[in-house]
Amino acid sequence: MPGPRPAAGIVRVAVDLGPRSYEVLIGRGLLAATGQEIARLMPNVRAAVVTDTTVAALHLAALAQSLAAAGIDHVVEAVPPGEGSKSLATLATVVDALLAARLERGDVVIAFGGGVVGDLAGFAAAVARRGMRVVQVPTTLLAAVDAAIGGKTGINTERGKNLVGAFHQPSLVIADSGVLDTLPRRTFAAGYAEVVKYGLIGNADFFAWLEANWRGVFGGGSERETAIAEAARAKARVVSEDEREEKGTRALLNLGHTFGHALEAATDFSDRLHHGEAVAIGMALAFAFSAGRGLCAPADAARVVAHLTAVGLPTRIADIPGPPPTLTRLMAAIAQDKKVARGALTFILARGIGRAFVARDVPPDEVAAFLEARLSE
Amino acid sequence: MPGPRPAAGIVRVAVDLGPRSYEVLIGRGLLAATGQEIARLMPNVRAAVVTDTTVAALHLAALAQSLAAAGIDHVVEAVPPGEGSKSLATLATVVDALLAARLERGDVVIAFGGGVVGDLAGFAAAVARRGMRVVQVPTTLLAAVDAAIGGKTGINTERGKNLVGAFHQPSLVIADSGVLDTLPRRTFAAGYAEVVKYGLIGNADFFAWLEANWRGVFGGGSERETAIAEAARAKARVVSEDEREEKGTRALLNLGHTFGHALEAATDFSDRLHHGEAVAIGMALAFAFSAGRGLCAPADAARVVAHLTAVGLPTRIADIPGPPPTLTRLMAAIAQDKKVARGALTFILARGIGRAFVARDVPPDEVAAFLEARLSE
Numbered sequence: 001m002p003g004p005r006p007a008a009g010i011v012r013v014a015v016d017l018g019p020r021s022y023e024v025l026i027g028r029g030l031l032a033a034t035g036q037e038i039a040r041l042m043p044n045v046r047a048a049v050v051t052d053t054t055v056a057a058l059h060l061a062a063l064a065q066s067l068a069a070a071g072i073d074h075v076v077e078a079v080p081p082g083e084g085s086k087s088l089a090t091l092a093t094v095v096d097a098l099l100a101a102r103l104e105r106g107d108v109v110i111a112f113g114g115g116v117v118g119d120l121a122g123f124a125a126a127v128a129r130r131g132m133r134v135v136q137v138p139t140t141l142l143a144a145v146d147a148a149i150g151g152k153t154g155i156n157t158e159r160g161k162n163l164v165g166a167f168h169q170p171s172l173v174i175a176d177s178g179v180l181d182t183l184p185r186r187t188f189a190a191g192y193a194e195v196v197k198y199g200l201i202g203n204a205d206f207f208a209w210l211e212a213n214w215r216g217v218f219g220g221g222s223e224r225e226t227a228i229a230e231a232a233r234a235k236a237r238v239v240s241e242d243e244r245e246e247k248g249t250r251a252l253l254n255l256g257h258t259f260g261h262a263l264e265a266a267t268d269f270s271d272r273l274h275h276g277e278a279v280a281i282g283m284a285l286a287f288a289f290s291a292g293r294g295l296c297a298p299a300d301a302a303r304v305v306a307h308l309t310a311v312g313l314p315t316r317i318a319d320i321p322g323p324p325p326t327l328t329r330l331m332a333a334i335a336q337d338k339k340v341a342r343g344a345l346t347f348i349l350a351r352g353i354g355r356a357f358v359a360r361d362v363p364p365d366e367v368a369a370f371l372e373a374r375l376s377e
Numbered sequence: 378m379p380g381p382r383p384a385a386g387i388v389r390v391a392v393d394l395g396p397r398s399y400e401v402l403i404g405r406g407l408l409a410a411t412g413q414e415i416a417r418l419m420p421n422v423r424a425a426v427v428t429d430t431t432v433a434a435l436h437l438a439a440l441a442q443s444l445a446a447a448g449i450d451h452v453v454e455a456v457p458p459g460e461g462s463k464s465l466a467t468l469a470t471v472v473d474a475l476l477a478a479r480l481e482r483g484d485v486v487i488a489f490g491g492g493v494v495g496d497l498a499g500f501a502a503a504v505a506r507r508g509m510r511v512v513q514v515p516t517t518l519l520a521a522v523d524a525a526i527g528g529k530t531g532i533n534t535e536r537g538k539n540l541v542g543a544f545h546q547p548s549l550v551i552a553d554s555g556v557l558d559t560l561p562r563r564t565f566a567a568g569y570a571e572v573v574k575y576g577l578i579g580n581a582d583f584f585a586w587l588e589a590n591w592r593g594v595f596g597g598g599s600e601r602e603t604a605i606a607e608a609a610r611a612k613a614r615v616v617s618e619d620e621r622e623e624k625g626t627r628a629l630l631n632l633g634h635t636f637g638h639a640l641e642a643a644t645d646f647s648d649r650l651h652h653g654e655a656v657a658i659g660m661a662l663a664f665a666f667s668a669g670r671g672l673c674a675p676a677d678a679a680r681v682v683a684h685l686t687a688v689g690l691p692t693r694i695a696d697i698p699g700p701p702p703t704l705t706r707l708m709a710a711i712a713q714d715k716k717v718a719r720g721a722l723t724f725i726l727a728r729g730i731g732r733a734f735v736a737r738d739v740p741p742d743e744v745a746a747f748l749e750a751r752l753s754e
Contacts, residue, residue, distance in 0.1 A: 127504070128540070130543055157476065159476045164504050
């Protein structure tokens with residue numbers, strides 16, 4: 001992988017939300033510019049960096065140096081890595097750290113990590129002193145193209161994931177694409193599934209570009225910034241149109257997620273299947289299901305499978321290591337995930353690559369028959 | 378006290394907040410109309426009533442009957458009465474009850490109680506499923522004229538009161554003035570201090586009207602609805618102008634609260650001094666301090682003391698039962714309560730009755746000297 005380059009080419013993507021608008025900055029080496037970017041937006045601010053111990057060991061020194069250089073006084077709260085930190089107990093710890101540092105409503109929380117840290121720190125910022133500002137500094141591809149943009153924050157409870165939280169838009173998102181060099185390949189690939197998703201939802205040209213350029217994205221070439229920026233633009237458009245998931249537009253982002261969540265639940269959210277891998281299988285299933293219903297050409301479904309396979313992502317339920325999930329468990333998870341309106345399920349289906357839509361009339365029996373056939377592949 | 382009258386004369390006060398606008402309904406016997414008012418606004422909604430065990434024993438049957446009559450399916454979560462329920466542990470219990478009942482984002486939380494229940498249930502609604510609707514049904518005078526209106530929700534932590542929370546506007550506020558008949562007189566009087574506050578801040582005519590009509594307000598005559606409506610209008614105006622306390626307008630509502638909070642802290646938030654009583658003493662002190670600085674006529678300060686005394690509220694630090702707070706403790710609480718900018722304190726002072734303003738230039742020494750003189754009275 002190439003070493004850090006100066007942050008010469010910063011791409012700025014605007015998230016247009018009226019008084020809550022903000023920018024997503026994307027570039028290699030941006031961590032070094034984080035302090036000055038925050039200071040420019042928030043003069044005289046004090047900060048709390050919320051991170052996890054893995055990210056702290058690898059990258060905290062660079063961030064702290066940048067903050068110090070910009071004269072930003074800060075404290076650090078590092079939580080254990082992993083989904084377990086999206087808990088009420090860890091939230092209380094983080095909020096207490098913000099209060100202990102005597103941060104005021106005008107001060108800022110810097111969420112420095114992947115999706116877990118972004119969701120946790122964003123939620124802490126939403127509720128500490130009834131709302132502090134938050135800057136998202138994602139350190140995974142998944143967070144850079146998805147979790148860090150759009151203001152969804154939250155924690156898990158025993159009753160399910162993300163059931164407690166807030167819509168709390170960041171004031172700024174700073175995605176240093178060079179930081180992603182340190183990600184395990186499997187983690188990077190899982191995040192890449194969400195990049196592919198934006199092409200499949202509404203941008204066939206972007207999908208074709210990814211088919212041709214994915215090696216550069218993985219390898220750390222300038223293609224990586226191009227891909228992140230395009231994904232961020234797509235996410236920004238959807239969020240601008242439907243900030244709080246009230247109009248249905250934002251539901252398109254769930255392409256692959258209903259099947260994916262069911263697979264994650266049926267494998268107990270274990271290391272057997274990362275979220276992005278579940279989304280990859282889910283997207284392949286959504287296209288296969290769409291093709292089976294005559295909605296999209298089988299060739300499109302095959303192209304989805306081919307590209308995901310090329311980058312090393314799973315596309316079949318059989319690709320999940322260990323014992324296969326049961327149909328009963330999958331259907332239970334699907335019924336719980338989506339409100340069943342008059343006996344029909346809501347799914348994101350597709351009329352082709354780049355042509356996803358919300359289908360609110362999917363009979364559960366049809367889904368069960370489809371999955372049963374997939375389970376015996 | 379008179380018994381329930383039909384809800385013939387409902388007063389409707391609008392809180393104008395653009396897409397987050399809502400109404401405050403005030404009237405005797407309104408509890409019986411709560412179900413139909415909610416059903417009119419939210420067809421087919423399901424509900425969770427969050428209340429405390431004291432309110433539940435007195436008034437839950439009436440509310441439940443009203444909801445049932447309107448066809449609103451609901452669950453009930455009753456927490457222990459008192460400030461102790463504004464805790465993270467109780468919040469977790471309430472949120473879990475909402476999730477256990479499988480309430481969706483479009484469903485509604487009914488906050489049925491005083492300020493504690495309003496703040497707790499409002500915050501639970503703000504964060505469960507990233508935001509459910511909340512209807513505030515205040516059962517104390519304090520909640521009806523203050524806490525239920527304006528969207529401030531939250532809980533306490535070991536580091537202080539209301540340090541964790543959200544701005545989450547209700548969809549509707551329903552204040553049944555008849556429910557207040559069951560309040561202990563001391564509790565009613567403490568709430569009345571906040572009614573007086575609105576007159577002192579910006580409406581000298583309202584203060585004069587209260588001087589003439591307070592017996593009707595306390596006795597449950599139609600003057601009570603008039604007073605609540607006027608207070609609600611005043612609160613609504615301030616909230617409309619400065620929803621999130623960003624412009625300073627909303628700071629005017631803190632008249633009497635800086636001195637008051639210091640007295641509450643110095644008496645350990647005990648039963649020796651209720652919040653409204655602390656505000657009453659605080660308002661008397663703010664006017665005395667203003668008069669001492671030559672800002673307002675001593676006669677105005679005397680009128681404030683006379684009216685508060687007439688209704689049975691304390692106005693002097695010496696009125697607090699038990700050992701008097703120390704000057705050191707009071708000044709420490711004042712310094713902690715308000716950000717000290719360049720060595721000066723921010724106080725709400727007055728140029729006369731109905732003419733409060735934000736003073737950002739108050740020297741701590743002057744406050745200390747003033748309080749020292751009051752402590753030796």
